[in-house]
Amino acid sequence: MSNKPSQYRTDAKRVQGLGSAHSGTHHFWVQRMSAIAIAPLSVWFMAKLLTVLTASNAGAVAHWFQSPVNALLMALFSVAMFVHARLGLQVIIEDYVHCETKKIALLMLNSTANLVLGVASLFAIAHLHLTSI
Numbered sequence: 001m002s003n004k005p006s007q008y009r010t011d012a013k014r015v016q017g018l019g020s021a022h023s024g025t026h027h028f029w030v031q032r033m034s035a036i037a038i039a040p041l042s043v044w045f046m047a048k049l050l051t052v053l054t055a056s057n058a059g060a061v062a063h064w065f066q067s068p069v070n071a072l073l074m075a076l077f078s079v080a081m082f083v084h085a086r087l088g089l090q091v092i093i094e095d096y097v098h099c100e101t102k103k104i105a106l107l108m109l110n111s112t113a114n115l116v117l118g119v120a121s122l123f124a125i126a127h128l129h130l131t132s133i
Contacts, residue, residue, distance in 0.1 A: 034084035041077040065128035075125050082118035
């Protein structure tokens with residue numbers, strides 16, 4: 001019988017730092033739900049883009065955003081897109097960046113950039129919706 005140091009460690013101590021962080025399931029479901037939201041909203045956006053937005057001038061586009069339905073759907077589309085983009089880039093960064101310092105910096109940049117761009121999009125949509133022509 002050998003007296004290895006690991007023999008005296010508790011189960012929790014042996015796996016500490018090696019096991020699941022218990023965030024994968026939540027990440028998986030949020031990414032899938034955002035993808036499900038993006039699918040019909042993309043169809044709606046492309047239909048509107050091809051019919052209303054391409055054949056119009058800037059005033060007509062601003063007028064199009066006056067509709068609460070259009071503004072709400074565009075806001076939902078923007079939120080879903082930025083959430084999905086952040087989660088997708090996070091997975092890529094975690095899988096392919098091996099230097100911890102670079103990984104942390106890129107994860108912070110990813111979250112910050114998606115948050116700033118998402119909030120800016122919501123402010124632009126709100127501005128177009130609330131500003132009278």
